[in-house]
Amino acid sequence: MSRAVRYETFGGPEVLQLQEVPEPHAGPAQVRVRVTAAGLNPMDWGIAARPELAARFGITTPAGFGFDFAGVVDEAGDAVTGFAVGDRVFGGALGRAVADFVVLDVPNGPAGALWHTPEGVSDETASTLSVAGATAVAALDAIGLRAGDTVLIGNAAGGVGVFAVQLAKLAGATVIGTASPGTFDFLRELGAQPVAYGPGLADRVRALPGAEVTAATDLFDVETAEAALELGVAPERISTVAARSTPHDGVRATSAYDAPPDAVERITDAIAAGRLSVPIAARFPVEQIREAVALQAEGHVHGKIVVTL
Structure with missing residues (x-):
């Protein structure tokens, strides 16, 4: 078993639950990422709170939570090229990022995107980038x-x-x-x-x-x-x-x-070169997901909020 933040009904932070779920595994053209950090965005709690917004993204309850994540590839299918076990990566996985594991198609599919994390960029920083x-x-x-x-x-x-x-x-x-x-x-x-x-x-x-x-x-x-x-x-x-x-x-x-195809690379290049910084306003362990989302929803955060796993 593994852990994932999920919600059964739409609502505020109180609907979010850290649940035990079956451990996912990578298929032939997929990688599994062991998530270490997930960056929060306003759209995350907006989707969880507003059924009409969730419908625009094709999300129905019960559902997972979050989009941005960073971590390490720990499984790679036989047909995968460009990524290998042990690679540090970051990306987006709609409605499933705040979890111990995220499985994504390689090359990028409609449900997620993945990039290599450059040297000099921490997982916490990388987890804030894709949105x-x-x-x-x-x-x-x-x-x-x-x-x-x-x-x-x-x-x-x-x-x-x-x-x-x-x-x-x-x-x-x-x-x-x-x-x-x-x-x-x-x-x-x-x-x-x-x-x-x-x-x-x-x-x-x-x-x-x-x-x-x-x-x-x-x-x-x-x-x-x-x-x-x-x-x-x-x-x-x-x-x-x-x-x-x-x-x-x-x-x-x-x-x-x-955004243009090179948007994320433009950001990571600037961070790695020391020309751009990412202020982390607050960090919460995944067990405090409700507190993290409540702070995000207040709308007065100076920088990014990161959930660690």
Whole structure:
């Protein structure tokens, strides 16, 4: 037997259970990964809490939990190439990442993706990358971010925001990030000029010295996108990643699924080279999965939350 976090009905963190389940094994064209860490994303608890969102991903109850993971290959089928027992890996497995073992198709199938973990990148860091890193790349690529831009990033201190801020800086852009005042020092350390979110955002941005915003990405809803429109940013240079609708026909709605094929490698290369860091806001053992998800659901986390197994 092995362990997996599962839920029988949709709901809040209280529905999550660490259960004993039959130990899975790799088939001929599959690998089994012994999971050591799983990074949490807002979509994880959103799927567990909202049947309509779960349906969009083809998930019905009972279900497993989580997407991002990292660990070590401990079984490889005879037909597998490119991965071997003992390889450190990370990736995504929809609705089954927070478990002792994850089995994935090789090459990548519709239910998961797998990459080698580079030297110098820890399992905890790698476990945060496949959703948040790819989403940040997609959000910035959608607006054609380039050197010399001043980009307004909404929810800049969140799990996707910490990647977007640093990637924008690496691209040569000036970054203004929306956040709560308590995260301002954190954002300054990442290289962003902070500004408080909430009503009057556009006016506060205008008051910043030398702030002529040329692009924007909204990583939470549409407040930042609406402020960017008010500031005169062209709609095609504004993206959203978590909005149910866009505030203008030209605004680019995007997600991790729209990221280019090299998105994750771009992130890992930058981490391995010391040009990008991943702030881990909190770590929880898998036995405390409910506490970890409750913290994630509060929406005030500065960086990523990791569950260890």
